[in-house]
Amino acid sequence: MLAPATVANVVCGFDVLGFALNEPNDTMHLRLTEQPGVTIINEDDYNLPTEPARNVAGAALLAFLRAVPEPVGIEVRISKAIKPGSGIGSSAASAAGAVVGANQLLGNRFSKPELVEFAMYGEEVSSGVRHADNIAPGIYGGVTLIRATTPRPDIVPLSAPPLFVTVVHPQIEVKTSDARQILKQQVPLKLAIQQWGNVGALVAGLLQHDYDLIGRALEDVIIEPVRSILIPGFQEVKQGSQAAGALGGGISGSGPSLFMLSKDEATARAVEAVMHDVYERLGLDHHTYLTTINQQGVTLVAPPSA
Amino acid sequence: MLAPATVANVVCGFDVLGFALNEPNDTMHLRLTEQPGVTIINEDDYNLPTEPARNVAGAALLAFLRAVPEPVGIEVRISKAIKPGSGIGSSAASAAGAVVGANQLLGNRFSKPELVEFAMYGEEVSSGVRHADNIAPGIYGGVTLIRATTPRPDIVPLSAPPLFVTVVHPQIEVKTSDARQILKQQVPLKLAIQQWGNVGALVAGLLQHDYDLIGRALEDVIIEPVRSILIPGFQEVKQGSQAAGALGGGISGSGPSLFMLSKDEATARAVEAVMHDVYERLGLDHHTYLTTINQQGVTLVAPPSA
Structure with missing residues (x-):
């Protein structure tokens, strides 16, 4: 399995x-x-x-x-x-x-x-x-x-349009519990409104297969400004990936992995190169994945050995 | 026009x-x-x-x-x-x-x-x-x-599936500026997350024409608990309308009008009856509208008189 x-x-x-x-x-x-x-x-x-x-x-x-x-x-x-x-x-x-x-x-x-x-x-x-x-x-x-x-x-x-996902895992430790603790328990209503505007737009972009809208909606005004500080190279990866044509992306889960979404494989490869460059410059061990969205979830590859 | x-x-x-x-x-x-x-x-x-x-x-x-x-x-x-x-x-x-x-x-x-x-x-x-x-x-x-x-x-x-809208305007004054002032400028992150989960779900429900999902997503954990206090009859209208089969609804803009969404016209009529009952019992002048969603926006009905 x-x-x-x-x-x-x-x-x-x-x-x-x-x-x-x-x-x-x-x-x-x-x-x-x-x-x-x-x-x-x-x-x-x-x-x-x-x-x-x-x-x-x-x-x-x-x-x-x-x-x-x-x-x-x-x-x-x-x-x-x-x-x-x-x-x-x-x-x-x-x-x-x-x-x-x-x-x-x-x-x-x-x-x-x-x-x-x-x-x-x-x-x-x-x-x-x-x-x-x-x-x-x-x-x-x-x-x-x-x-x-x-x-x-x-x-x-x-449902979502075809998307290529590039992930980089820099070998540093960020515990989920720590990443939760640095979040503020109260957020400005103004930013919360921006965030739910983006969530609504991201859902619409996915369902309508509108890549531009997906790109515009991939904006986090609440969590990323706080958590990205824990991840060396975050800004360089994000800006470099967007310059290479990525739709957008950010922290995967509570980090330290970062992910970027791209419309096509060539862009996703360029993003992977950006990620390598950033972490090589920083002298951090890292691993990348270039993949797509799994539509099945957990997959049974052989009959269960009951 | x-x-x-x-x-x-x-x-x-x-x-x-x-x-x-x-x-x-x-x-x-x-x-x-x-x-x-x-x-x-x-x-x-x-x-x-x-x-x-x-x-x-x-x-x-x-x-x-x-x-x-x-x-x-x-x-x-x-x-x-x-x-x-x-x-x-x-x-x-x-x-x-x-x-x-x-x-x-x-x-x-x-x-x-x-x-x-x-x-x-x-x-x-x-x-x-x-x-x-x-x-x-x-x-x-x-x-x-x-x-x-x-x-x-x-x-x-x-895009949205066909929806019937019942609106009641109780003749009381709620100024938009007052309704804004009573909102807290900071909201708990936990509630903000619930809210953007609902916004995403409401967008998905509309685009996928999923009435049940629309109904479940019509939940406001941030604004309504504060603002509904300004509107007499709010809880009675909301609960009565949902009992009559409405998908859900709430305050229109900053009030005092309330709106309810229904899947069919018969339900929307039943909701209108609930609204009348509530405001007659409260002795408040009120006006209702039973209508549908306007797909055109501002409409030119005659050539402009240039």
């Missing part, structure tokens, strides 16, 4: 917009076990916790199993390609992959909104916040809008 | 969303005069100022004429059916009608975004704020989103 990386926040769409990427993906294998409960086996070098309640996939599966009346045992083997802490939905991939896989093993008895709810317990383990903006695109694929998370997640899948 | 009433704010879409109504309309006649400058003739009983700089249509025309290199004289006769202070875009109708009419007299040399900019000077005379959320639907027709007003208005026309 492949669980995709995801970009959350999407500039103006803080906490409400996200999309799935065709790469990188975590590889996960799930199977039913005789012993009820959750077993986590990490097949990578990240030394993530294996105690289910402290593991992202584990916490999601525990929430899933609480909704299943009969005793069920699930073992999950995880080989992560999405580096934890990179800001492209590493924890969401584990949580989304786990619940989609478990649901498949039990005959798909839960709906996508229900799976999102279970997986949000995994996000809580990782960041302290039960947010859905990486989980939802991981489960639905494509671009998703979270209208609300309470009382239940209200998820709106949005 | 008919200049339509408009509903601005549209629940969660404070300052960014608006739509035009098929009724009521102001009637306006414009003609070129030999004497350069602006002449205002009021043909109604509202005793609005006739000095151009203090008149909404006049201020809009003065801004329009500043962009015209040659000396031009314009006379405008206005018969208002949209009561000033009702909250359904009375001032915007005068301003939008004036600039659309003047543009027609001069061979349509200005674009719609430019006309919006001129007309915003009229709004400034009326409310102290150069806002565009009534002006834009008045000029474009339909539902419009204002992505930004600076450096220039960036207006996004949104």
